[in-house]
Amino acid sequence: MxxxxxxxxxxGRAKLASRQLAMATSDQKNDWLRxxxxxxxxxxxxxxxxxxxDLNKASEFGLxxxxxxxxxxxxxxxxxMAADLRDVTLLPDPVGEVIExxxxxxxxxxxxxxxxxxxxxxxxxxxxxxxxDAASLCIKSGNAVILRGGKEALHSNLALHRVVRDSLIExxxxxxxxxxVESTERxxxxxxxxxxxxxxxTIPRGGKSLIERVAREATMPVxxxxxxxxxxxxxRSADPEMAVRILKNSKCQRPGVCNxxxxxxxxxxxxxxxxxxxERMLVAERVELRGCDRTxxxxxxxxxxxxxxxxxxxxxxxxxxxxxxxxDAAIDHIDRYGSHHTETIVTxxxxxxxxxxxxxxxxxxxxxxxxxFNDGGELGLGxxxxxxxxxxxxxxxxxxxxxxxYKWVALGSGQIRE
Amino acid sequence: MxxxxxxxxxxGRAKLASRQLAMATSDQKNDWLRxxxxxxxxxxxxxxxxxxxDLNKASEFGLxxxxxxxxxxxxxxxxxMAADLRDVTLLPDPVGEVIExxxxxxxxxxxxxxxxxxxxxxxxxxxxxxxxDAASLCIKSGNAVILRGGKEALHSNLALHRVVRDSLIExxxxxxxxxxVESTERxxxxxxxxxxxxxxxTIPRGGKSLIERVAREATMPVxxxxxxxxxxxxxRSADPEMAVRILKNSKCQRPGVCNxxxxxxxxxxxxxxxxxxxERMLVAERVELRGCDRTxxxxxxxxxxxxxxxxxxxxxxxxxxxxxxxxDAAIDHIDRYGSHHTETIVTxxxxxxxxxxxxxxxxxxxxxxxxxFNDGGELGLGxxxxxxxxxxxxxxxxxxxxxxxYKWVALGSGQIRE
Numbered sequence: 077m078x079x080x081x082x083x084x085x086x087x088g089r090a091k092l093a094s095r096q097l098a099m100a101t102s103d104q105k106n107d108w109l110r111x112x113x114x115x116x117x118x119x120x121x122x123x124x125x126x127x128x129x130d131l132n133k134a135s136e137f138g139l140x141x142x143x144x145x146x147x148x149x150x151x152x153x154x155x156x157m158a159a160d161l162r163d164v165t166l167l168p169d170p171v172g173e174v175i176e177x178x179x180x181x182x183x184x185x186x187x188x189x190x191x192x193x194x195x196x197x198x199x200x201x202x203x204x205x206x207x208x209d210a211a212s213l214c215i216k217s218g219n220a221v222i223l224r225g226g227k228e229a230l231h232s233n234l235a236l237h238r239v240v241r242d243s244l245i246e247x248x249x250x251x252x253x254x255x256x257v258e259s260t261e262r263x264x265x266x267x268x269x270x271x272x273x274x275x276x277x278t279i280p281r282g283g284k285s286l287i288e289r290v291a292r293e294a295t296m297p298v299x300x301x302x303x304x305x306x307x308x309x310x311x312r313s314a315d316p317e318m319a320v321r322i323l324k325n326s327k328c329q330r331p332g333v334c335n336x337x338x339x340x341x342x343x344x345x346x347x348x349x350x351x352x353x354x355e356r357m358l359v360a361e362r363v364e365l366r367g368c369d370r371t372x373x374x375x376x377x378x379x380x381x382x383x384x385x386x387x388x389x390x391x392x393x394x395x396x397x398x399x400x401x402x403x404d405a406a407i408d409h410i411d412r413y414g415s416h417h418t419e420t421i422v423t424x425x426x427x428x429x430x431x432x433x434x435x436x437x438x439x440x441x442x443x444x445x446x447x448x449f450n451d452g453g454e455l456g457l458g459x460x461x462x463x464x465x466x467x468x469x470x471x472x473x474x475x476x477x478x479x480x481x482y483k484w485v486a487l488g489s490g491q492i493r494e
Numbered sequence: 495m496x497x498x499x500x501x502x503x504x505x506g507r508a509k510l511a512s513r514q515l516a517m518a519t520s521d522q523k524n525d526w527l528r529x530x531x532x533x534x535x536x537x538x539x540x541x542x543x544x545x546x547x548d549l550n551k552a553s554e555f556g557l558x559x560x561x562x563x564x565x566x567x568x569x570x571x572x573x574x575m576a577a578d579l580r581d582v583t584l585l586p587d588p589v590g591e592v593i594e595x596x597x598x599x600x601x602x603x604x605x606x607x608x609x610x611x612x613x614x615x616x617x618x619x620x621x622x623x624x625x626x627d628a629a630s631l632c633i634k635s636g637n638a639v640i641l642r643g644g645k646e647a648l649h650s651n652l653a654l655h656r657v658v659r660d661s662l663i664e665x666x667x668x669x670x671x672x673x674x675v676e677s678t679e680r681x682x683x684x685x686x687x688x689x690x691x692x693x694x695x696t697i698p699r700g701g702k703s704l705i706e707r708v709a710r711e712a713t714m715p716v717x718x719x720x721x722x723x724x725x726x727x728x729x730r731s732a733d734p735e736m737a738v739r740i741l742k743n744s745k746c747q748r749p750g751v752c753n754x755x756x757x758x759x760x761x762x763x764x765x766x767x768x769x770x771x772x773e774r775m776l777v778a779e780r781v782e783l784r785g786c787d788r789t790x791x792x793x794x795x796x797x798x799x800x801x802x803x804x805x806x807x808x809x810x811x812x813x814x815x816x817x818x819x820x821x822d823a824a825i826d827h828i829d830r831y832g833s834h835h836t837e838t839i840v841t842x843x844x845x846x847x848x849x850x851x852x853x854x855x856x857x858x859x860x861x862x863x864x865x866x867f868n869d870g871g872e873l874g875l876g877x878x879x880x881x882x883x884x885x886x887x888x889x890x891x892x893x894x895x896x897x898x899x900y901k902w903v904a905l906g907s908g909q910i911r912e
Contacts, residue, residue, distance in 0.1 A: 099852060178874050184863055186873055191855075193885050276885055297715065297886040318908045325910035433903045434517065437609075445602055445906030454911065455604055455902060456596050467611050467694055467899035468715040469887040481885035484873060485851045488863030490736040492743035493872065 083267035086222050086255050087274035090195040093250035094220040098192050100249060102169040105216050108247035109165045113158035115243050120154050126235035130228060137228045146203045147229055157205050164212045167458040170477045171218040185487040190480045192218030194276035197268055199224045199290065201282030204232035211240050211254040213461045217479040220253050227260035234258065272296040279462050299474055301465035303389045303415035304334030306447045309406045311423035312343040316350045318444065319422040320357050325446040328361045332391045334463060335418045335450040339386060339396040341406045347399050351375055363393045370399035386413040403428055407435050414438065416465045418450040439465050439472035501685035504640050504673050505692035508613040511668035512638040516610050518667060520587040523634050526665035527583045531576035533661050538572050544653035548646060555646045564621045565647055575623050582630045585876040588895045589636040603905040608898045610636030612694035615686055617642045617708065619700030622650035629658050629672040631879045635897040638671050645678035690714040697880050717892055719883035721807045721833035722752030724865045727824045729841035730763040736862065737840040738771045743864040746779045750809045752881060753836045753868040757804060757814040759824045765817050769793055781811045788817035804831040821846055825853050832856065834883045836868040857883050857890035
């Protein structure tokens, strides 16, 4: 079978499954989630032994220590995955929600009803637990999903997918509600990206080159973010201690993720008070600083920040810094160099907070809080399948509701249009 | 200046204007709408005389009588446009609406706040009043708009755009909030469709070839529908008189529009009662019927419906017809031949109505009402800029709210992530 034929088969089966899934009740979907949680534990020996096959090949793929750790499954990680599945049963089912309703003067009863998107093509490079996580969110929201994982996790993903498939069959949901692309061939992704008649949305999660390729080739909508160039702006009225605490958390708590801060902007009137405190924190946290000239007046050990630095998502313990003369200059800088992902202002001035939240055009804007809070769980969505920096459809973290559309349903008694 | 440079200039100006517009208050936007309504009347001589230039060239473009009528502006049509503008002032301003809010256990105050999309590129082939209509909806929802009209209406559109621009300047809104592409050169559209960094959404309204071109070339999201292949399904429990009334309205009230019906499906158990009534109506309305073999048993004068007929949006007084053995067969037919636009079931059976509304995957699904009600005004949106058959972002009629996105705003007091 050619890759094109394989892609059509996967997508065609997914489309058929999606029709049945759209009609599934919340109880059916939650029963499936609970059964999958049980099966993950019951079949942990099989899953862990396939994971070992991947781990033994990790050096072939040149994985570093951190990547090997992300790849590794353990009994406690499987228990955590099972617990996460039980958490998803507690989230409200978005399907069938009446978003709004009205009765028109002619008596037509109008409802806008939430429905699944249909078929999700989910591409990920990261940990094998994402296989189960993504399947749970897509199916709970009534969508069929085609999963494509990284080559370094193929055996783990195949084993996890078998468990998912068996749990679907046992629960009376369509077997093809979650399918795994069983080849790591690159061309198959290209073939799937052509199928906009069968696949309703593609969600790539991984490095920038993956996402750029998907955005370029996809014929269907894509939920994505390329970069997370996130900023902390320290306003002149900021509490310097709070600003250091927020910057430390934004930059250092998990530097490799998209909502970590990459650049700090400092109002010139607070530079003398704030920068020495910041320097102490950065040294303690082993963060390399790349600053503008005015930053370097206060912190002479800082490297020189180039134009490129302000455009860079380091994903590492490196921070760029610029002293600005006003909140306007901060907003302009973010507009020019940012990626519309996440920004925060530290301020004691309500007017400054209001201006910042109104004028910054990013998926999430915080006042006196860490950028790290731009996350589905932290913003109250319960779980997320990705973060969008686009403005179309969904923006910011995407949970169950963001995996849905709606349709208009109107009940009449013979109305015609005059 | 090259077309590429002209496109960049238009889109760059629109982007700047969109930033100011996003901050405009409802009062400012409504004041502008009222001023534009006044100016349309004050400057009607200028507008009507430019319209006459277009009318005098109509034969060069080969416009038929109906098309000339659509092109024509009159004092009463200008008054209607002014009245429509005043109606838009009465619609709620979507910008700034708090869609949802919550307080997290850590004290973070979370809001999801509605914001404009940014820049809309609106392409239309139809009547010149759409120039004013589209500008009013885009700007009321805080978006800048680039308008591209048809070549046959160029002088009318130029005159109307001058009035729009002057009203913007007088009202203190950015002059470039609404720009008209002042050339009918085809290549300029291609250049604008490349600018996904500046233009947030493209909305093409016109013939299928225009929409296909836009969907193929656009690098940004598109709100669109290709076809309106809409169905009326007459269930076995239908009141035959009501079914005829609804079919007549769906097919004949305005056959050239996208929510007009193109195909009727009849449950076999009601065929003997319904088809003779239908035949009488179709003859009286001069509708050509193309039926399946079983239709033709009852109506021998009907032409034979080919496979192609069921795939065709006639936009004319032609109707295809098929007798089906069950509601399942009707749903399957719609799934196979329909365009996911609008379908209606005529039935006295709640179970059939529920199955139809649940299983039909179309933007709007009606029970005992005409397909013609799939319209922004009729569904309570107040006005519409287009109808979407996609499931991503907006589905069905798109009004002010569908021209918006949202952002997450969170107010803290020093929270960091643990």
